[in-house]
Amino acid sequence: MKKYSIIFITLLLSIVGTTCANAQEDRTQSIIQSYLHGWEYSLKAGFSIGGTSPLPLPKEIRKIDSYAPGMAISIEGNATKWLNKNKVWGLTLGLRLENKNMTTEATVKNYGMKIINNNGGELEGLWTGGVKTKVKNSYLTVPILANYKISNRWKLVAGPYLSYLLEGDFSGHVYEGHLRTPDPTGSRVNFSGESVATYDFSHELRKFQWGIQFGGEWRAFKHLNVYADLTWGLNDIFQKDFNTITFAMYPIYLNVGFGYSF
Amino acid sequence: MKIKTLTSYFFVTLVLSSCIQEEALNSEAAIDGCTGADVQLANINPDEKIVDVYVHQGANLAKQELIFTLPEGATIKPNSSKEGDSDNFYNFSEEGNSRMFTVTSEDGEYQPTYTINIKPTELPTSYHFERLLDTEKTPYHILYEFAPSTSQGVSKVLQWSSGNPGFALTGMTNNPTDYPTVHVGGGYNGKCVKLETKDTGSFGAMVKMYIAAGNLFIGNFDVSKALAGQEGALKATTFGFQFYKHPKELKGYYKYKAGPVYTANGEVQSGEKDRFDIYAIMYEAEDNSFMLDGTNARTSDKLVYLAQLKAEDALETDQWTEFKIPFEPQNGKTINEQKLQEGKYKLGIVFSSSVYGDYFKGAVGSTLYIDEVELSCEEN
Numbered sequence: 001m002k003k004y005s006i007i008f009i010t011l012l013l014s015i016v017g018t019t020c021a022n023a024q025e026d027r028t029q030s031i032i033q034s035y036l037h038g039w040e041y042s043l044k045a046g047f048s049i050g051g052t053s054p055l056p057l058p059k060e061i062r063k064i065d066s067y068a069p070g071m072a073i074s075i076e077g078n079a080t081k082w083l084n085k086n087k088v089w090g091l092t093l094g095l096r097l098e099n100k101n102m103t104t105e106a107t108v109k110n111y112g113m114k115i116i117n118n119n120g121g122e123l124e125g126l127w128t129g130g131v132k133t134k135v136k137n138s139y140l141t142v143p144i145l146a147n148y149k150i151s152n153r154w155k156l157v158a159g160p161y162l163s164y165l166l167e168g169d170f171s172g173h174v175y176e177g178h179l180r181t182p183d184p185t186g187s188r189v190n191f192s193g194e195s196v197a198t199y200d201f202s203h204e205l206r207k208f209q210w211g212i213q214f215g216g217e218w219r220a221f222k223h224l225n226v227y228a229d230l231t232w233g234l235n236d237i238f239q240k241d242f243n244t245i246t247f248a249m250y251p252i253y254l255n256v257g258f259g260y261s262f
Numbered sequence: 263m264k265i266k267t268l269t270s271y272f273f274v275t276l277v278l279s280s281c282i283q284e285e286a287l288n289s290e291a292a293i294d295g296c297t298g299a300d301v302q303l304a305n306i307n308p309d310e311k312i313v314d315v316y317v318h319q320g321a322n323l324a325k326q327e328l329i330f331t332l333p334e335g336a337t338i339k340p341n342s343s344k345e346g347d348s349d350n351f352y353n354f355s356e357e358g359n360s361r362m363f364t365v366t367s368e369d370g371e372y373q374p375t376y377t378i379n380i381k382p383t384e385l386p387t388s389y390h391f392e393r394l395l396d397t398e399k400t401p402y403h404i405l406y407e408f409a410p411s412t413s414q415g416v417s418k419v420l421q422w423s424s425g426n427p428g429f430a431l432t433g434m435t436n437n438p439t440d441y442p443t444v445h446v447g448g449g450y451n452g453k454c455v456k457l458e459t460k461d462t463g464s465f466g467a468m469v470k471m472y473i474a475a476g477n478l479f480i481g482n483f484d485v486s487k488a489l490a491g492q493e494g495a496l497k498a499t500t501f502g503f504q505f506y507k508h509p510k511e512l513k514g515y516y517k518y519k520a521g522p523v524y525t526a527n528g529e530v531q532s533g534e535k536d537r538f539d540i541y542a543i544m545y546e547a548e549d550n551s552f553m554l555d556g557t558n559a560r561t562s563d564k565l566v567y568l569a570q571l572k573a574e575d576a577l578e579t580d581q582w583t584e585f586k587i588p589f590e591p592q593n594g595k596t597i598n599e600q601k602l603q604e605g606k607y608k609l610g611i612v613f614s615s616s617v618y619g620d621y622f623k624g625a626v627g628s629t630l631y632i633d634e635v636e637l638s639c640e641e642n
Contacts, residue, residue: 118464121433185374187308193491216501
């Protein structure tokens with residue numbers, strides 16, 4: 001999967017490169033042409049900060065002990081069609097490659113947990129204690145956004161997005177606590193000190209995700225914009241038949257960066 | 263970077279911290295421990311929901327003190343109250359000394375019913391390895407010795423303990439014969455016990471417990487401590503049961519084959535060879551609840567006697583071979599007759615397929631067979 005992302009980035013960059021370097025004249029011509037027909041193109045690059053979290057936090061989560069956003073980069077190419085002459089309303093279709101990462105440590109109580117042995121056996125039960133969770137997901141996302149221009153410099157956008165999971169990692173370990181296995185009436189197994197149990201739910205992640213996105217863009221210079229978008233996932237990141245984690249989790253990320261409009 | 267830090271703080275505050283919900287009541291409902299003035303050992307079987315409470319002979323069954331260790335917020339009560347029940351004291355004098363208790367979780371959602379059997383017993387001194395405890399849902403073998411009551415006293419029963427409940431957590435098993443401690447045929451006489459050092463797989467490696475030696479002992483295995491680090495694992499095995507005689511010698515029959523590859527904490531050690539271990543201890547236990555465990559069974563200053571198989575006597579053999587191990591005094595102590603009669607001494611016997619298996623050193627595949635063990639005592 002990593003390979004695909006790299007290929008995609010290279011592809012995107014080479015398109016940008018060729019567009020920029022080569023046919024400078026043609027480009028300018030065609031951009032002016034399409035600009036006159038209400039089309040606008042831009043490239044955006046930024047980073048995402050946020051969390052993949054249940055909403056609201058379920059009773060099982062007692063305390064967030066630590067949170068680290070991790071480095072999550074996004075790049076996007078999009079096309080906007082202005083719908084009226086004065087360019088107040090428009091529609092944007094984009095293609096974005098993005099990471100949504102985070103690492104948290106939480107104290108939980110009776111949190112569903114399953115630890116899988118590499119020969120297929122599993123240890124399942126309710127965990128009370130510390131849980132470290134690492135989320136590192138890469139998506140190919142298509143935002144479909146309505147544009148509203150407040151002023152010459154300010155623009156607001158909002159709309160749905162569709163994401164395809166290119167590469168997913170949802171894993172971590174449990175520490176300092178006890179597992180009640182296999183159910184609430186089972187036996188207690190304490191974990192302390194060096195003894196931790198790792199889990200990996202990466203294969204349970206849903207491939208297609210969607211949500212809504214809204215944000216704003218400020219034109220700093222003629223071609224350069226600064227933007228901030230909030231993306232809010234509306235379906236559970238896990239597959240339907242995955243019920244070890246008893247609550248749904250949604251990615252909610254703020255994406256900030258720069259855009260170049262042609 | 264500043265923006266990043268600021269926004270992340272914003273996020274943590276907004277999305278996460280602000281919506282921690284009120285704590286839910288605990289849903290755990292189980293019996294995690296059982297002690298009491300007369301309780302020698304309590305074997306809790308979470309699969310069967312049966313607690314066998316072994317009490318010393320002469321215990322007053324009409325007034326048994328049972329103090330249960332329960333999950334946070336859970337409560338326990340007998341299904342029907344009997345005359346004589348008060349606080350932690352229960353009347354077990356009727357119906358086979360067995361009663362039903364229900365544990366209710368703090369949130370009231372879970373209510374498992376346990377059968378609690380009080381078993382007055384004295385430790386038997388000959389061990390034949392012919393019987394298994396009757397079980398329905400337990401995934402492994404539990405060996406059981408039974409000698410019917412004589413005119414003088416109670417029947418002598420012993421439920422052997424092993425590390426099998428801990429091995430059950432590894433997910434390496436499909437049936438009872440996959441466990442390190444197994445009841446098999448082909449004994450010196452009838453059936454016998456087979457102890458085999460097993461690989462604990464990826465789960466074992468994760469908790470740094472790479473192997474599990476087959477073991478069998480008089481005492482208790484506390485699964486809750488089994489994965490709590492090296493020290494915890496040693497403390498999970500507690501040895502001993504009240505004993506009223508002067509032990510002289512431990513003898514029996516064995517067969518042994520060491521596994522091919524010796525490892526220590528998962529690392530292969532070339533040139534090392536595994537060997538098995540048999541030992542027995544007798545120690546002072548002023549209090550019923552006092553038990554020696556894997557950390558101090560052979561070093562405690564409470565030890566009065568130790569019978570230890572010598573390294574040079576632990577041979578590899580595919581023929582049934584006799585072992586005879588004398589009990590030797592420890593710490594310059596002698597048995598106090600009065601205390602002996604009062605039940606202030608405990609005796610434990612331990613068999614293991616890897617002598618340092620409790621420190622996760624040994625060879626996978628090391629196999630020890632044991633049969634027809636006799637604890638000979640001075641006549642009194």
